[in-house]
Amino acid sequence: MSDEGRVAPPVLLLSQVAKSFGAVVALKNGTLTLEGGSIHALVGENGAGKSTIVKIIAGLYQRDSGEMQLRGETVDFKTTAEAKSAGIAVIYQEPTLFPDLSVTENIFMGRQPVKSLRRIDRAQMRRNALDLFARLGVGIDPDRPARGLSIADQQIIEIAKAISLDARVLIMDEPTAALSGIEVDRLFTIARALRDEGRAIAFISHRFDEIFALCDTITVMRDGEFISSGPIAETSVEIMVRQMVGRDIEQLFPKEPAEIGEPVLEVDRITEPGVFHDITFNVRSGEIVALAGLVGAGRSEVARAIFGVDPYKTGSVKLNGKTVPKRDPASSMRAGIGLVPEDRRGQGLVMGFSVAWNTTLAIRKRLARAGILTPSLENPVAARWASALQVKASALSTEVGTLSGGNQQKVVMAKWLATAPKLLIVDEPTRGIDVGTKSDIHRLISQLAGEGLGVLMISSELPEVLGMADRVLVMHEGRITAELDRADATSESVMFAATHGTAASA
Secondary structure, X not given: XXXXXXXOOOOEEEEEEEEEEOOEEEEEEEEEEEOOOEEEEEEXXXXXXXXXXXXXXXXXXXXXXXXXXXXXXXXXXXOHXXXXXXXEEEEOOOOXXXXXXXXXXXXXXXXXXXXXXHOEOHHHHHHHHHHHHHHHOOOOOOOOEOOOOOHHHHHHHHHHHHHHOOOOEEEEEOOOOOOOHHHHHHHHHHHHHHHHOOOXXXXXXXXXXXXXXXXXXXXXXXXXXXXXXXXXXXXXXXXXXXXXXXXXXXXXXXXXXXXXXXXXXXXXXXXXXXXXXXXXXXXXXXXXXXXXXXXXXXXXXXXXXXXXXXXXXXEEEEEOOEEOOOOOHHHHHHHOEEEEOOOHHHHHOOOOOEHHHHHOHHHXXXXXXXXEOOHHHHHHHHHHHHHHOOOOOOOOOOEHHHXXXXXXXXXXXXXXXXXXXXXXXXXXXXXXXXXXXXXXXXXXXXXXXXOXXXXXXXXXXXXXXXXXXOEEEEXXXXXXXXXXXXXXXXXXXXXXXXXXXOOOOO
């Protein structure tokens, strides 16, 4: 066949790749085809095998069987250095830069340009960094230390490093989980530009709207096996969800009817200058109230002020008619408020401790006898809530840091439900969680409201807000700009209030 008629091989091809760790099979049939000039979504629940595939491509793991080809040649990377030198780059959700080195030094670490006598040519290195940022269309100071950079800027530096190495395959592993909307838009602009240069990009995300907005093709995995692959235009959320979980999910947002009672939480004109202003609302028993708005609108700060972590200068918070003291989380807990924070790893859990220890963290003094808390006192309570929330852990003694994100979130919720709260505040309850576990969390929240619990939910995902809330409060620049009943809340009405600072006129 002439060169003219020959079809170029995929940039990267994995075929029936398998990987086990002892008796645990992590990957049974890893199959993935990445073409140049295309952005390819890789989706599946936690435990589907996505991370194992990424680590095999990156050289962290070696496959047990199957085949991996790079531009038509069989490869088997023994180290990450081998993968990088072959043109593979992985952009992780939270990059690991050297914090005390400059941005430029991080990009060119170990391969700095040199002058005579092997001296580092810092001027040339800086010019190269500026050229890379110009190609990416970003304005990052090449001389500033990496410490203190936003996650978004750290990811850009990793992308600049990949381009400087002429990486032809870029894998973006949950890159948007910690980014604001503007930062996501910037990242997508860069990803499309890299695609247009002919690079092959794999994009891993739990956010369906991002997958359909960015990607050209999609591969679905379930339980370590390849399920399907094809153009993104030929699938839908319903088809993708069914393939990911192996069953139909009739509703991603299983909202159950609940009897709405009297106000549990009453927030009256609380203000913290420069953060939020004149915040007034209530949450009734059996009601799910959503705080919606753009990142930076002040939603999390309001929730943390209600719980007593953050300050507020004027106004008051009452629970069941009794004033809750300011800046006193212990009093808030005793009053019956629980807070599932946005950062479950940093603020919700103690990662090196067990499932049992974390589940009983907020009630350990109550459970102890003569100041001593034994496993016989702790484990029955932990087992009850772990079972009720279907926490997937091999034992109650399992370190919570080894669990998936969804199971970690369930442990945080178990910790607060063990306190028998009257009001549960959940901040971004399903961020970074796979679709099956999202449905579990939504079902749990709905059941709790049905049992009379008041729920204040903060979410940046509009479908979650519209699907779960009885009432939506929209914030813009520290103020509540709209209050919408469930029947009146639409994507348009919420976004208008979130961006314009006022509700749309009828």
